[in-house]
Amino acid sequence: MYQIQHVDLAYKSASGMVNALQNISLHISLGECVAIVGVSGSGKSSFLNIVAGLEKPTKGTIYFDGKELKGPQQEIAIIFQNYGLFPWKSVKANIALPLKLAKRSKQERDRDTQLILSQLNIHDLQNRYPFQLSGGQQQRVAIGRALIQKPKVLLMDEPFSALDILTKEQFMQTLQTIRHERNLTLLFVTHNIDEALMMSDRIVVFHTNGKTIAGIIENDYQIEGRHHPACMYRQQQRIKQLLKGEPCEEDI
Numbered sequence: 556m557y558q559i560q561h562v563d564l565a566y567k568s569a570s571g572m573v574n575a576l577q578n579i580s581l582h583i584s585l586g587e588c589v590a591i592v593g594v595s596g597s598g599k600s601s602f603l604n605i606v607a608g609l610e611k612p613t614k615g616t617i618y619f620d621g622k623e624l625k626g627p628q629q630e631i632a633i634i635f636q637n638y639g640l641f642p643w644k645s646v647k648a649n650i651a652l653p654l655k656l657a658k659r660s661k662q663e664r665d666r667d668t669q670l671i672l673s674q675l676n677i678h679d680l681q682n683r684y685p686f687q688l689s690g691g692q693q694q695r696v697a698i699g700r701a702l703i704q705k706p707k708v709l710l711m712d713e714p715f716s717a718l719d720i721l722t723k724e725q726f727m728q729t730l731q732t733i734r735h736e737r738n739l740t741l742l743f744v745t746h747n748i749d750e751a752l753m754m755s756d757r758i759v760v761f762h763t764n765g766k767t768i769a770g771i772i773e774n775d776y777q778i779e780g781r782h783h784p785a786c787m788y789r790q791q792q793r794i795k796q797l798l799k800g801e802p803c804e805e806d807i
């Protein structure tokens with residue numbers, strides 16, 4: 556699905572060029588769930604922006620479904636931390652917006668919107684406005700608006716950070732169900748090692764001093780029969796080692 560080859564990203568700033576990513580290479584398969592973990596400023600959001608097609612690599616190439624990624628496209632949906640809902644539109648209208656922009660018939664828009672509302676369990680919120688929703692509810696609406704375009708990939712920036720533990724677990728479960736039903740590829744950024752372990756198949760750890768990948772970990776904790784605190788602890792330690800810049804040879 557994604558082939559990211561030797562990618563650099565540098566931003567122009569008043570004080571000169573800022574290197575945000577350096578020599579990033581990664582392959583991501585269809586239906587995979589990948590977490591990007593790193594400390595603040597390590598390049599996680601920059602990475603999300605380049606795989607969304609919102610930023611162009613300064614060096615290297617990204618292939619999406621075998622073609623060079625040259626900009627945003629409908630099959631790649633991204634949800635930012637502030638959700639980006641339109642305050643003057645109801646929940647229903649926010650979710651239906653991509654179909655309206657694509658000039659789909661009202662019948663088709665209504666049918667698909669109702670399906671998404673049910674799938675995300677927000678049917679009873681459809682006539683409310685964003686300011687009448689909790690953070691978690693706004694996030695579901697943003698996901699609904701992304702999913703209605705039937706993307707192949709859903710990119711999310713810190714999707715669980717504003718949620719309480721119970722809402723978070725419920726939401727992770729919903730995302731996993733949707734992912735399996737649609738064979739959706741999920742890629743999300745987080746500071747939180749436990750969130751990465753609970754949700755993803757692989758964890759890409761960015762170096763603490765930024766720009767490069769310190770290591771990629773196959774998430775044993777997700778494998779059936781390994782949902783054990785000892786396995787979680789071992790994985791947490793491996794990620795912390797990588798974050799601190801101490802390589803674990805078996806993972807690189």
Ligand SMILES: Nc1ncnc2c1ncn2[C@@H]1O[C@H](COP(=O)(O)OP(=O)(O)OP(=O)(O)O)[C@@H](O)[C@H]1O
Nearest residue numbers: 566567568573575594595596597598599600601602
């Ligand atoms: N538009 C920009 N112009 C200049 N420098 C930028 C820009 N965006 C990000 N940077 C710099 O690029 C580096 C990586 O930033 P990025 O936002 O990708 O990190 P991050 O890991 O997502 O951080 P956080 O977890 O705090 O959101 C940082 O040094 C940051 O200051």
